[in-house]
Amino acid sequence: xxxxxxxxxxxxxxxxxxxxxxxxxxxxxxxxxxxxxxxxxxxxxxxxxxxxxxxxxxxxxxxxxxxxxxxxxxxxxxxxxxxxxxxxxxxxxxxxxxxxxxxxxxxxxxxxxx
Numbered sequence: 001x002x003x004x005x006x007x008x009x010x011x012x013x014x015x016x017x018x019x020x021x022x023x024x025x026x027x028x029x030x031x032x033x034x035x036x037x038x039x040x041x042x043x044x045x046x047x048x049x050x051x052x053x054x055x056x057x058x059x060x061x062x063x064x065x066x067x068x069x070x071x072x073x074x075x076x077x078x079x080x081x082x083x084x085x086x087x088x089x090x091x092x093x094x095x096x097x098x099x100x101x102x103x104x105x106x107x108x109x110x111x112x113x114x
Contacts, residue, residue: 010036013063015047015080017072021100025067039063044075048083051090063093070099 012029016022022040029038039060041047046057047066053059066084070077077097084090 009061010064011039011061012036013039013041013047013050013060013066015041015044015066015072015077016069016098017042018069021069021098036064043072044068044077044080044083046074047080048075051084062090066093066095068095068097070097 014022014025016025026038029035039050041050047068049055049057050060051062068077068080075083077099081095081097084093084095
């Protein structure tokens with residue numbers, strides 16, 4: 001594991017536009033006794049701003065894990081993942097992509113990006 005992949009303290013960046021899904025993730029983390037800080041961004045653009053400290057956002061500490069919704073406004077999950085993988089500062093972040101979509105186009109796009 002490279003030094004870049006280690007955070008000073010563990011945290012999770014949840015990138016999710018649906019408040020009900022945010023509450024579901026919070027509930028499941030509590031059920032599993034996972035008590036690390038959860039930072040929430042409503043879309044990929046907001047997440048990128050938080051990670052980089054851009055557009056008036058204070059830069060957050062590097063998260064241990066990014067939980068990323070696939071379908072979001074402004075900058076969707078696949079677009080954000082592509083940006084992160086092409087950025088030397090973030091290309092080794094652990095990212096889990098989530099979706100509630102049943103569309104074959106969403107799932108095939110996800111597989112093609114993996």
